[in-house]
Amino acid sequence: xxxxxxxxxxxxxxxxxxxxxxxxxxxxxxxxxxxxxxxxxxxxxxxxxxxxxxxxxxxxxxxxxxxxxxxxxxxxxxxxxxxxxxxxxxxxxxxxxxxxxxxxxxxxxxxxxxxxxxxxxxxxxxxxxxxxxxxxxxxxxxxxxxxxxxxxxxxxxxxxxxxxxxxxxx
Amino acid sequence: xxxxxxxxxxxxxxxxxxxxxxxxxxxxxxxxxxxxxxxxxxxxxxxxxxxxxxxxxxxxxxxxxxxxxxxxxxxxxxxxxxxxxxxxxxxxxxxxxxxxxxxxxx
Numbered sequence: 001x002x003x004x005x006x007x008x009x010x011x012x013x014x015x016x017x018x019x020x021x022x023x024x025x026x027x028x029x030x031x032x033x034x035x036x037x038x039x040x041x042x043x044x045x046x047x048x049x050x051x052x053x054x055x056x057x058x059x060x061x062x063x064x065x066x067x068x069x070x071x072x073x074x075x076x077x078x079x080x081x082x083x084x085x086x087x088x089x090x091x092x093x094x095x096x097x098x099x100x101x102x103x104x105x106x107x108x109x110x111x112x113x114x115x116x117x118x119x120x121x122x123x124x125x126x127x128x129x130x131x132x133x134x135x136x137x138x139x140x141x142x143x144x145x146x147x148x149x150x151x152x153x154x155x156x157x158x159x160x161x162x163x164x165x166x167x168x169x170x
Numbered sequence: 171x172x173x174x175x176x177x178x179x180x181x182x183x184x185x186x187x188x189x190x191x192x193x194x195x196x197x198x199x200x201x202x203x204x205x206x207x208x209x210x211x212x213x214x215x216x217x218x219x220x221x222x223x224x225x226x227x228x229x230x231x232x233x234x235x236x237x238x239x240x241x242x243x244x245x246x247x248x249x250x251x252x253x254x255x256x257x258x259x260x261x262x263x264x265x266x267x268x269x270x271x272x273x274x275x276x
Contacts, residue, residue: 016193046220051223125230155250
């Protein structure tokens with residue numbers, strides 16, 4: 001058992017358990033903290049793939065920006081108390097059944113997927129360094145890249161419009 | 171370090187992503203707090219991103235990583251707008267329990 005395999009199993013265990021705890025914990029603040037740990041472990045997976053650019057962007061965007069947004073919203077709504085009423089038992093049972101059935105079906109589908117996905121391609125050449133990704137992003141994917149900035153601008157305007165206090169028209 | 175998939179295997183990453191995605195689905199169905207539902211959606215997006223990167227490494231092709239990059243940009247925009255909608259729902263209703271949002275129920 002090599003070191004990389006052990007690292008993978010530890011990271012996978014952290015990812016799955018913190019994702020589950022995110023859903024299971026009653027306090028939304030605890031959920032947000034568990035989600036941060038989950039995102040960091042996924043960034044660890046990216047580093048294991050040697051995808052440095054995505055690992056850094058993932059930490060900045062998800063663990064930084066998105067989780068700060070979540071935490072600020074939770075604090076803004078004063079939700080850090082545990083007063084959530086649970087769903088009726090039949091709905092919770094249904095959720096558990098859906099979880100088991102969906103994971104069983106998907107895993108059985110993918111368990112023999114080797115013939116579909118093809119073989120592992122080991123050319124060994126550099127394809128995912130920041131230099132290569134930047135060249136691809138600004139040559140082939142120039143237009144979508146610019147549209148992503150337009151999308152972010154529209155999202156910013158929309159957020160400001162939505163969260164602005166409405167004037168009472170008297 | 172380049173032969174990570176030789177050691178771990180693509181199957182393990184597929185199983186990890188499937189389980190993570192199913193945990194996200196479970197969260198959407200199990201909880202009533204709209205913020206936790208949002209977090210579950212983020213978990214699902216991350217599961218798919220992880221599989222994208224795994225297959226990008228598997229085929230030694232950078233386009234999967236470019237797709238993950240765009241998906242992250244869209245996720246950031248989605249979270250910003252979604253949380254703004256949640257804040258305005260909270261202002262109007264006083265709670266973000268999704269059981270209260272049934273105005274469209276006939």
